[in-house]
Amino acid sequence: MPLLEIDHITKFFPNTDGAGEVCVFRDVAFKVEQGEFLTMVGHSGCGKSTVLNIIAGLETASLGGVVLEGREIAGPGMDRMVVFQNFSLMPWMTVSQNVRLAVRSAYPSWSGAQVDDCVTRYIDMVGLNGAEKKRPAALSGGMKQRVGLARAFATEPKVLLLDEPFAQIDALTRGVIQEELVRMWTASRNTVFMVTHDVDEAILLSDRIALMTNGPDARLAEIVEVKLPRPRSRADIIDEPEYARLRSHIIHFLVERSRHLQEQAAAESGLPGRNLVRTH
Amino acid sequence: MTAARRERLRATVYSLVLLALFLGLWQTLAGAGGKGGKGAGIPGPVAVAETAWHMLADPFYDRGPNDKGFGIQLGYSLMRMMGGYLAASVVAIMVGVALGSSPALLKAANPFIQILKPVSPLAWMPLFLYTLKNAGQAAVLVIFVSSLWPTMANTAFGVATIKKDYLNVSRLLQLSWPRRFFLVILPAAAPAILAGLRISIGSAWVAIVAAEMLIGGTGVGYFVWNEWNNLALNSVLFAILAIGVVGVVLDFGLGRVAKLVAYTE
Numbered sequence: 207m208p209l210l211e212i213d214h215i216t217k218f219f220p221n222t223d224g225a226g227e228v229c230v231f232r233d234v235a236f237k238v239e240q241g242e243f244l245t246m247v248g249h250s251g252c253g254k255s256t257v258l259n260i261i262a263g264l265e266t267a268s269l270g271g272v273v274l275e276g277r278e279i280a281g282p283g284m285d286r287m288v289v290f291q292n293f294s295l296m297p298w299m300t301v302s303q304n305v306r307l308a309v310r311s312a313y314p315s316w317s318g319a320q321v322d323d324c325v326t327r328y329i330d331m332v333g334l335n336g337a338e339k340k341r342p343a344a345l346s347g348g349m350k351q352r353v354g355l356a357r358a359f360a361t362e363p364k365v366l367l368l369d370e371p372f373a374q375i376d377a378l379t380r381g382v383i384q385e386e387l388v389r390m391w392t393a394s395r396n397t398v399f400m401v402t403h404d405v406d407e408a409i410l411l412s413d414r415i416a417l418m419t420n421g422p423d424a425r426l427a428e429i430v431e432v433k434l435p436r437p438r439s440r441a442d443i444i445d446e447p448e449y450a451r452l453r454s455h456i457i458h459f460l461v462e463r464s465r466h467l468q469e470q471a472a473a474e475s476g477l478p479g480r481n482l483v484r485t486h
Numbered sequence: 487m488t489a490a491r492r493e494r495l496r497a498t499v500y501s502l503v504l505l506a507l508f509l510g511l512w513q514t515l516a517g518a519g520g521k522g523g524k525g526a527g528i529p530g531p532v533a534v535a536e537t538a539w540h541m542l543a544d545p546f547y548d549r550g551p552n553d554k555g556f557g558i559q560l561g562y563s564l565m566r567m568m569g570g571y572l573a574a575s576v577v578a579i580m581v582g583v584a585l586g587s588s589p590a591l592l593k594a595a596n597p598f599i600q601i602l603k604p605v606s607p608l609a610w611m612p613l614f615l616y617t618l619k620n621a622g623q624a625a626v627l628v629i630f631v632s633s634l635w636p637t638m639a640n641t642a643f644g645v646a647t648i649k650k651d652y653l654n655v656s657r658l659l660q661l662s663w664p665r666r667f668f669l670v671i672l673p674a675a676a677p678a679i680l681a682g683l684r685i686s687i688g689s690a691w692v693a694i695v696a697a698e699m700l701i702g703g704t705g706v707g708y709f710v711w712n713e714w715n716n717l718a719l720n721s722v723l724f725a726i727l728a729i730g731v732v733g734v735v736l737d738f739g740l741g742r743v744a745k746l747v748a749y750t751e
Contacts, residue, residue, distance in 0.1 A: 308659055342751075343749070
């Protein structure tokens with residue numbers, strides 16, 4: 207039995223310029239095994255962040271549902287934790303208070319000393335010792351996301367949800383933090399669902415990559431397997447022929463096929479591709 | 487840096503010039519006969535300074551109901567104001583949080599708040615006197631009303647505009663209601679709440695003087711009215727200055743608290 211099952215979810219949003227609703231994505235179904243790192247790649251507007259929010263329980267699917275360990279999820283829970291693109295740290299709390307908030311929620315029965323211990327361990331793990339007393343405003347983007355990672359990993363969720371976690375970090379720092387994530391994930395072997403539009407990031411981190419066609423009315427087109435040996439580092443994989451093959455396959459998909467497939471699906475359903483509206 | 491310092495220096499010089507102009511005008515209006523004499527025009531700055539000196543030299547004497555030191559009267563006013571203000575602040579923050587969390591509730595309550603807000607808190611006085619049959623409690627209730635609306639409106643606004651990200655994190659972490667309230671909602675809305683508390687303490691301090699003029703007995707408002715009945719205008723002028731200074735101190739105190747809870751995203 208897979209740990210996480212996305213069971214044919216469809217999402218409609220209210221149409222911003224008229225009556226009815228727009229279909230963001232339709233009939234998305236896939237499974238994530240225990241300990242697997244699955245990444246969803248697609249253009250802006252394909253609803254990939256919405257898929258992640260539905261798994262997190264922050265949004266609900268219009269049709270279909272999400273099953274975690276055999277039970278359908280109903281809202282957020284401590285078994286899932288999100289690392290946000292915009293960090294979403296509490297700006298009035300220090301680094302350690304931000305991590306502490308999450309640890310106390312995950313382990314309500316722990317003593318203060320146990321909580322402190324855990325907070326310190328995870329802050330050390332992301333290399334933020336010395337910055338514990340700083341507020342997020344005093345940190346760079348890279349450091350903020352380190353706090354975000356520490357907060358998420360410290361709760362030891364069954365599923366870790368990464369929502370374009372490195373998109374707002376400068377390119378040089380991004381590489382460093384990606385490798386830190388590889389290291390942390392290798393140690394913890396969490397099940398991860400990540401959303402990104404960075405192809406290299408997806409290949410470096412993932413076991414499988416799910417490719418979405420363009421929105422609106424996006425579909426899950428295919429899931430490709432990343433057969434590169436682990437542990438991976440950017441320096442090692444860059445010369446692998448498998449890396450080049452995967453990269454060109456995905457980029458080819460994003461540049462051409464994601465749009466063709468959307469138009470094809472639209473033609474089959476008899477609706478214009480750019481104007482998919484459901485009225486009640 | 488030097489530009490800022492030059493500006494500060496210039497402001498200080500202007501302030502001193504304004505002070506000199508004000509004192510000069512005051513002295514001219516007071517005229518030669520202004521040295522504290524009853525009915526001889528308004529007292530000049532020197533006479534008021536003398537009165538101030540006497541009052542501040544012995545602020546806490548108590549020689550019966552009509553002759554108490556200014557410090558004692560100030561203490562009565564501050565205690566009365568704080569009672570009404572603190573109670574109003576707690577209620578206003580609670581209601582403000584509720585209104586800010588629910589757009590429907592805010593829309594529903596808005597017409598009532600809009601109608602009650604422009605009513606002078608003193609208009610409630612007869613009603614409070616009639617129901618409570620106690621002048622002191624009625625005055626506290628007037629202060630309560632006077633300091634309710636700014637805090638409530640600011641809290642509702644602050645809570646309604648909390649970034650969705652913070653609320654999402656508290657949902658993900660399954661924070662219990664008290665932890666969500668004290669660790670997320672209050673600190674997130676704290677800058678807006680304090681802006682409201684600051685306006686409220688100003689209105690409370692304005693209202694207390696008027697309320698005490700009506701109820702009599704104790705307090706700076708009663709003191710001002712009593713001195714007017716004695717035709718001791720130098721005491722009235724001193725009280726005006728003192729009330730202003732206390733208002734500044736109260737605002738400054740809350741300004742410091744506002745700095746403590748401010749945050750940058």
